[in-house]
Amino acid sequence: MDKSPNSLLAQTKRRLRRFDLKARKGLGQHFLVDREVLGAIVAAAELSPSDVVVEIGPGLGILTGELAQKAGRVIAVELDDKLAALLKQTLASLDNVTIINDDVLKIAPQDLLEKQAGLGYKVVANLPYYITSPVLRHFLEASAKPRTMIVMVQKEVAEAIAAKPGDMSLLSISVQYYAEPKIISLVPAQCFYPAPKVDSAIVKIDVYPKPKVDVDEKGFFAVVRAGFAAPRKQLANSLAQGLGKDKAEVLPLLKEAGIAPQRRAETLTIEEWAGLWRVFEGGKDADR
Incomplete structure (x- = not known):
């Protein structure tokens, strides 16, 4: 210098x-x-x-x-x-x-x-x-x-x-x-x-002219934050902890989204997070 x-x-x-x-x-x-x-x-x-x-x-x-x-x-x-x-x-x-x-x-x-x-x-x-x-x-x-x-x-x-x-x-x-x-x-x-x-x-x-994935922004980031609530844990555990759900509730939703429950949050693409959000939103509709 x-x-x-x-x-x-x-x-x-x-x-x-x-x-x-x-x-x-x-x-x-x-x-x-x-x-x-x-x-x-x-x-x-x-x-x-x-x-x-x-x-x-x-x-x-x-x-x-x-x-x-x-x-x-x-x-x-x-x-x-x-x-x-x-x-x-x-x-x-x-x-x-x-x-x-x-x-x-x-x-x-x-x-x-x-x-x-x-x-x-x-x-x-x-x-x-x-x-x-x-x-x-x-x-x-x-x-x-x-x-x-x-x-x-x-x-x-x-x-x-x-x-x-x-x-x-x-x-x-x-x-x-x-x-x-x-x-x-x-x-x-x-x-x-x-x-x-x-x-x-x-x-x-x-x-980008518009966000990378078509999702409800607030709901999408709620799921993402939950996934990273305990980033060292497997995704099934961190999502359950972050969303206040039982692991038994989370496992079938992960399966529906095509995401292995043992994966960690750091491995998911944005598209996978979007898919996961859509499944969770569908689960909410089914509960109503």
Whole structure:
């Protein structure tokens, strides 16, 4: 990584000193200081002058400036009051950038956009571990979904998001129900200042026009959550525990869905979960 006086690391340190700021551990702040990684994020977003970008956690605004050169409009949402003030000052000359000092989870995406993204919008975010899942759900479950999300997350979380059957988790299902995720590149810890304890990865999430399977969303995820209630257990046991049923009630439903009871939740495809939900819904109808 470049450590010259003109490097991104040096630029970051100067900006922090100028505004008397330090990275806040409580907010999981680690500033990206590698230009190649910065370029990879911008390239992955495939921006055009017609694009509206929502950037979450713009930090010192270095990526924000790059996004503003490619996109028609950038809406940068920063929780940290001091960083938001810095951004409003340092990016004041960019008339296509709007800085919002707020918690992105408290703003509905459709309100954030102010009806200016008729063809959809894109999300770019460097997400701390503690907020990754809530932010993904916030946008993927919204009525105004993005077309694409480019997110920097912990490597372990990236692998969970893009997992294949055999390594699936509730997070995997929650993302892949709505979208197709792909790990673009791994990002070593030393690409950040201060360096975190773990490596990260850039994930591109292309959102489907409609969910991958045709189900009742609430009911589908109730079954999925039940299946992962005890992920180390066989599916028959974890479903019984998660749904508050006897194992004897669950076994014939698994058989009807064509799923072996000894399998574990991590091995099921989204289509198999959908089939299982349909069988459980049919069982409810039979009980009425």
